Each structure stands twice: as structure tokens, then as C-alpha cells.
Amino acid sequence: MIRVGILTVSDRGASGEREDQSGPLIKEIMQNRGWETAACSIIPDERKKIAQKLIEYADDLNIDVVFTTGGTGFAPRDVTPEATLDVVERLAPGLVQAILFESLKITPRAMLSRAVSGIRGGTIIVNLPGSPKAVRECLDVVLPALEHGVQILRGETGDCAENQDD
Template sequence: MSFSVGVIIMSDRAASGEREDGCLPVIEEAIKGTDFNLEQSLLISDSPEAIRDALGDYIARGISLILTSGGTGCTSRDNTPEVTLSLLDKPTPGLDEAIRAFSREKSPYASFSRAVSGVAGKSYIINMPGSPKAVGEIIQFLLPIIAHPLKLIAGAITDCQQDLTDK
């Protein structure tokens, strides 16, 4: 089974052309040759309205996996988690905790991440930081496990116990 992927990079500086985004190339390289197909990517500002519009469009289109990068820190312009939470039908705090625990093994600064994840419609949204290094590490953590909830959301799994024991 293949899955559509939408990426949204939130960065005022990259959106204004002040700096280049390094996260999208990391994501593209990581999913190359997998069952995850990049359908669209956007580079937007950190404004709540821009984030809400971009996420809302991807959710309405039923993109399976929505990966966001940026806006998860502690500054006044970091709005990604709040906007994401406002759109989620089912938050998945267990994944948030797992990503932070995994990331803390690489950097103690991961403890300050406010990234969230969850289901919105038929889409699974995962917030990631704006660091290319951290994004690469998190994608490698997610790739072996993320197909399972995506299959559940799509209705392709009717017996979770059987699906997990078939691995």
C-alpha cells in the first residue's frame, strides 16, 4: 500500500527568502524508494492563518501523511502545535512522547519541543522541528512504524492483532 505525503515547512525567514530551507530535501531523500509518495510541499510563514490554511487544504484533500517542519519552539512566532491541535480529531500524545524521548538521545534541547501529532479526517499530522538534522533523525524513527496507523485510518486494517503479528 502506498501513501500520499504532504510537507509544510513553516519558516518566516525561509518564506521571505532570507535563508534556504534545508528540511524538505532531507524528507525527500528519506522517503525516496519507499511507499511514501510526496504529493505536495509548501514553504510558508509562521502565521497561524497560513498554517491553518495549508493544513486545512491537505486535510480536505485526504493526504495520508502530513509532515510539518518548524514552529515547534518557544518563541512568539512558533504557532504550529496550537494550530495543529485545533484541527485534530484524535491527538496521539504517545507518538509525541516517543519522538521526544528518541530525540533527547541525540540532543537535550529536544526536551523543549512542543510538537504534536494526531488524526484529522483521513490524514495523520506530525509536527517536527525546523532543524534538518533533527528532521532526518525523526523521519528515520517514523518510517518503520508509521504505515500501521495510516492503514488503520484508511480502513485497510480490520484486525490490528493480525497486522502486527504478520511483521
């Protein structure tokens, strides 16, 4: 069972001014996949708070995959990537590169994303956009590979090559 944490980063969402739609969508997609949502939070766009929550999810709750949603754009308060970089030990750039590649097929605005992904201990952290439509599109890209990534981090497998004879 893969355990997921969902962290919505939004000033207006945290204050109750805006209903979070992306966090619940991620949770629904995870449930449909058979993955457990172990933690779900909404916090403001504050670098220290984001970093603290990511550390809590990874170190204290031992979550396998943390998805952040929001705070990856050009706005002055969009600091999710910086907070993520503050806590990851190793980068996993292929995840966001794959998202960017596929997203550019949908909209040229995808190049405005500053999302990052990385690993902290046994936890994969992936920054997603704040829009529900973009969240769904991005998850469609990364989910097929993430289960294998979790297995590698757990030491359950080490072989990334796919059998070409099947």
C-alpha cells in the first residue's frame, strides 16, 4: 500500500476564502488507484510552514509520496519550489521534466511552472500546479512511474529496465 500526503499551498484556501478543489481531486485519484491518503493539509504560501509540513509528512508520518498543489508560479508569494528545495536531499528532475514535456502539448503557459520534485529519506515529493485541470493532467503523466519509484526507495526492487519481450 502506498501512503500519500497532500499539501495544498494557498493563502486564500488556508484562510477559508477559497474552496480547495485540487487537494480533494488528488485524494479521489489516489483512492481510485488504491493508494491511501495518510495526511491532507491546507497551509498559506509561507516557505517555513511549507518546509515544516513536508518534513513532518516525510520524517514523522513516513509517507511514501507527497503531492503539493499550488505555489509553483511566478507570483511573489509562490514559494513552494523553494520550500521543497529546502527539505529534499536528492532531486528527481525527471518527474517535473515529464510533466513539462506533456503539459507544453496542452498549453504554452506550462513553461511558467517552477515546480520541482525530489526525495527526502523514503519520501518522494512532487510539486503540482494549483488548478484542478492541471493537477489531473500532471498526475496522468507521473503516476505510472511513481509506484516503481516507491518500490525502489523501499528496497523492494532495483531493476528499472522493462522486459521488452512481453
